[in-house]
Amino acid sequence: MGVAHCRPRQGGAGAQTARYRLEETGMNAPAFRLIRWLARRFGAETLLQWSLLWLALGVIMAGLARMVPAVRQAGAFWILLLGVGTGCLLARGRWRGWLAAPAAMLIGALGLLLTTGRLAKPTGAVLLALMTVLRQGKEGLPLLSERWGDFLDHLATLMSRFALWFQVARSGNVILDPLVTALLWGMGLWLMTVWAAWWMQRRSAALTALLPALAVLAFVGYYTGTRDAYLYLALAGGALVLLQGLGGYRQALQRWVRARLDRADIEGELAFAVVGLAVLLMTTGGLLPSISLREIAERIQDMLEARRNEELARSLGLEQTPVAAGARRSGGTMRTETLLIQGAPQLSQTVILYVQVAGYQPLPPAARLYGHVRDTAPRYYWRAQTFERYNGRGWTSLYATEEAFAAGESLWPQEGATPPGLQRTYQTVERLTGDDVLVFAGTLVSVNQPYHVWWRAAGDMVEAHSEAQRYEVTTLLPDVTVAQLRQAGTEYPPGIVTRYLQLPENLPSRVRDVALDLTALQPTPYDKAVAIETYLRGFPYDETAPAPPPNRDAVDYFLFDLQRGYCNYYATAMVVLARAAGLPARLVTGYSSGIFDEASHRFVVVAANAHAWAEIYFPGIGWVEFEPTAALAPIERPLGEASLASSVPVPQPMERGGSPQAILRRVWLARLRRYSGWLALGVLALVGLYRLLAYGWLYLLPPSQTLRVLYRRLYRLGQRFGIRLTAGGTPHEFAARLSARLRPSWPFAPLQAAFEADLHRLTELYARVLYAPRPLNRREQRAAVHLWLRLRHRLRALRRA
Template sequence: MAHFSNRQGARGEETRRRVEEAGMILRLWQKLWTADALGMQCVALALWAFGYGIASSLRNTETESFLGVCLAAAGIGFGLAKARWNGIRASVWMAALGVLLVWVWGARLPQPLFDLCKAALAALWAWAIGANAEVDLDALRAAWRVILESSSALATRLQTWRLGLDRNVIINDALVRNMAWTLLLWLCAAWMGWFAERRKAVTAFLPALSLLAAVISYSEYRSFTLWLMTVLLLLLMGTWNYRDHTLRWLTQRMDYSESIGIDTTQAVLVLTLVFGGLAFVAPSVSWRELLEDMRNWRGQNETAEMLGIQQPPGKPNAAGGAQQPSLPREHLLNSASANSETVVMYIRTGELPPAAGASPPAEARRYYWRNAMYDKYAGSGWTTSASFDQTFPPDTPLLPGLLSGYRLVQLEVEKAKPDGVLVWSGILFRANIPLTIGWRVRPTSNLFADQEALLLADMYSAAASAAEYEASVYVPAPTLDNLRAAPAHYPEDIRLLYLHLPRSVPQRVFDLAEEITGGLSNPYEKAKAIETHLRAKYPYDLAVPSPPVNRDVADYFLFELQRGYCDYYATAMVVLARASGLPARFVSGYAPGIYDAPNTRYVIREKDAHSWAEVYFSEIGWVEFEPTASLPEIERDESRAFASENPANDESAARLLTRFRAERIFVWASPLLGLLTLAVVYYAFVERWLAMRLAPEAAIHLLYQRFYGMARPFAGAWTRAETSSEFLRKFIGRLAAWDRRASTAKLSAQMIANAFALTEMYHASLFANRRTGRQDAARAWRVWKRLRVQLLRARLLSILLRNMPGA
């Protein structure tokens, strides 16, 4: 019996120990979900996002220690704030400590410092054991000499780097760059730790968030880290605000409902999801011009280069093009390519059936095949303004709309060998291969924009690796009447880019433009007069020298050389057109080539490499002009009614655009759909679970408080010492006087019955002699669920009828 008793005692002890362990684990788990613990978890995650976002944007920089540096600095800053140090004192101390640690790391001093300490301890020991003992200072001097030499070398590198920064000379010193970034992260993280202890979320995050935004705006790498820090900031603002209020209530011994934590959690999560979702999908197109201006400030951003911040993915422009002013075809004239019969590509348009014989039929249209369009004339040649690369999947419309007055042509391109550059005619609408577009001006994000907005999209070039592809292009088909009727006012974006000329253009070029177009007010007549003048006055010649250094190309061609090839003609026409007030650009690509009628294809050879001019006409777009004397003029119809020549192509494009719009609308709406789904899940399941996990009395009190808040507008203004019974009477009385339509009368009766039932359950939980059970809370939940829908319906009806109950 005693043996059994001992066994029973041992079993009881084991059970008690397990219960205590479970209780400790439960208390620890609960502490992890307090406002303070959640806040510190958010700060730690924000430090990771900060360090990772900065590290992702840097190249040739040791970033492995960034997270450790951030955590250490934030921990020390938090500790100093906890110790109630003065802010100025703590700032100076943290800055000095950061500089010291970075210096020790940069000069590689840990081992020399260790040797110095070791030698100093040995010398002190020798001095301590006897005054007559000989003290060896050689090791001490040697260690100190190493420290001085390493520090001096590092100081020299820092001085060189600083001078380069002052003089805009790029000096890529990886060590100095590592030190600079480590110190910046140390200071930002220490600031965050200091203000995190004081629970000031915005102040804590501001320096780190600003630095990360500046770096990511330049590099465009890992931009989600900036979004993550913003979401964490919103969560912290709500969490610490709740903590501060509850601490103040506890200090002042104020009673508050247990459900406040649940209500606050709901509000913080919903607001964070809403604003975080909006921030994630908000278009950033309006900022890109500003950011690109920042990148291009003073020619190039030497500071970003010296700090090792990467260029955005795809920079420099994927479509190629060194951005040094040049004549695009000049390199071809130094080799046999200028007269080469080597086939570059075959292009089919599908417009004509096969024909017998080798001579081209009269019906074969004349297309210009482009691969780059230049806007920036620098006097010595052509380049492009800042362009933004954008990658498109196959069969994705590049424009969010269809163009009227244009012919939609389907191209089948077969290149002899891939060169990474896309070739097309007119305005590129889509391609059946992945491609990267270099935009000077991105297409409008409005999915239902008008044609004028669509025509403002400005492409520099397109890059693709495929040798064969299909493309849909819009080819302008204006008549002479259309061109003559085009007004002479232009959109602001067009005027800024395509009327600009450098100051280096001599005055005699402007005088010649005035001479050619004087007395003409019609934009088309001016453009045609310039084209005619160049074709008549300047003979075509490939054997011409390159323009002299520091000479304006157009001026040199027009007044001295007076002969040349396509680059000179196109340059001269664009410059003269701009001098006459006509927006114009320089286009590079290939001339039409030869039409192979039996095989229904255009054959493009190396000798067809060509440049031409385009002039912008309001309400029409860019129109090609041929100033080169060796090629025939472009023929245009005098007048005709435009009609689609291939309805099947138009229908296919319309279907593609409809699918694209639907996909874009879904993508833009997905955050809202996600929020709606979360709201449905929350109100259908989560809210009930949160309420039912409370004690039954607390659950009923929570539901009544929600009813009180939603029903307050119906019951009128709050009065002092108002009881729940008085509130119910006011609510019922005002509903009884509401509009007696059939729909509102039935709704009012349902609301009164449910409000009465919920109020009775609330009173019972407060004053009844029996204990409130789970079944009472469940019944209150069912009543509240119906009542909430009814209150929402009543609010909506009151808005529609403009008749609030009791108003």
């Protein structure tokens, strides 16, 4: 920026003073002009104070966004901006803390419900329908009723998800709902910023203002074990030290002025000490991540028994940093398989598999032609391998152990009757490729040939191998209805949560936003999965789609740039979006059904049937396939209480209900419909109560005292427009000066005339209080309050303009 130098300037009567003058042209840039204007408008010390507060809160927000997936950088920025502004406005007003706190919570809750809760669209639809009623009268009422019903339906869904989250969290279990988690974290950040701004504006108490936010950052950093947490704490702590030093200096100046003492010339020494301490703290924090504090943390944990309520922390989106992978291996050898999205696949019509499923006999042609019976071969997905870790470019699968099984030996020693919701099938597979990877449909139970299984963890199979080219397998296929999937709930096993909700830290935030947009108003995990599946099926299928560019996330590229692709793109996008919505999901590779050959009663699978699809985990059921690829037909599932294809009894849905989510949603919808009128009256009552608390007390004063209070407030508003009180000035003179100052600012003459008329009437009443012997009556007191309210509204509107 160049060098700033000082040059003496001649003063009056030959006196010389030295003043720093910046002469570089770079200092005339818009940013510096803005800084100079702010310094002149608010004062350099005030500007520095609020800049340091912004720095501290910004560092804390960035740290939380780094450690908590539910906190987004963009959302945290807007919360910081609006929260500080709201806290300043509330603190500058005459509201006491007990009244400002619920006001801040209400403002934050409404803003988060409209944005993060995705209620802005249904709310806008209600407002547009209301405008239609105002224009068209009764003809617009049906539209308003429909839009209002949609709004209540969405609100009931949101409230039911909140109720379920609190119910499960209170019971000590883990519940994964990214929308509720994002709303809770957003509310926490909002309250922290409003609190900090309030205390800085009212008391200039830096420590009290930042202590809650620092405590949250410290706890999250300790719980998650993020090494960068020390750096964020040190930077925020350094800003706090600077704020404390600046605040102490300003308070000392005020004491010196009140005591009429000479100001001590210690600015240089004080600045050196405070800045030096802050720099030391920040530097120490920067070095701490390279120092191992694991033993200290573990000892503190043992003493304080922290991390006791891990279920609640995980429900809030907090995950502890795992120890090194090598420390978790118990026997066996770690292996890795990789699936990258590498561009258009080159597939042929060469036959690679013959699969025969026992028990399925197609109808004879005569029955299909003359009996008017539709016969469709069952749809199967021949799985080969599952993948669990997404890295932005593709998938990897970690093998923990390999286990050998004899021919006919079952993978499940405790095997007995077929579990409810599953169907036992027997498949005969003939391979023509010489590959040793076993291909089958469903969950593997046993093979009639010697085989090996690679396990990811106990009960979590990656793939199976056998050298036999012809083999028979026994498997379990899900045979459930839509009602049962909606009833499954969210009580996921811990291992499923740990492995199948993984997402890379650098996943673009707009990908997570798409997931929340699609699922925010869906009541059950199954409905969320279907919403994601339906959305992806709207993208055109294209086998010539290119690979993602270097340094680009594959899902982000597919959703926002490419917007076409083949099965690897579709399946990857569905798994990532499902995980971002809190649904455990994995990617599976293998083959689609192929063509059913009626002559040989078997499926013929060619190389072009190679496929990738998504599977979602449902508690009590297991992994269920979903088909997001637009080139294949969607998977049809029975809607009723049981599947006709199953010979095994399945649990019936809950009477008059179904899933807990559906029951809670109906309960909240009924409550909202029943009490929506009372809710509107309650809002009006709150508005009336606010007006009573803010202005009603003026009616309890004597009329003369009311006029003094009102005109004193008018004096303060006038000072904001540059109208200063003069010694011996009269109310009429003040009113004349105010009218003259504002006259060029009015956009319309009628507004100016109305304002000046109200100002003249209020001034006349106040002059009577000061000079006339006849007192005011209660009717004139009420008129004065109404005049003041109109004047205040117009003055504030004019000042904002």
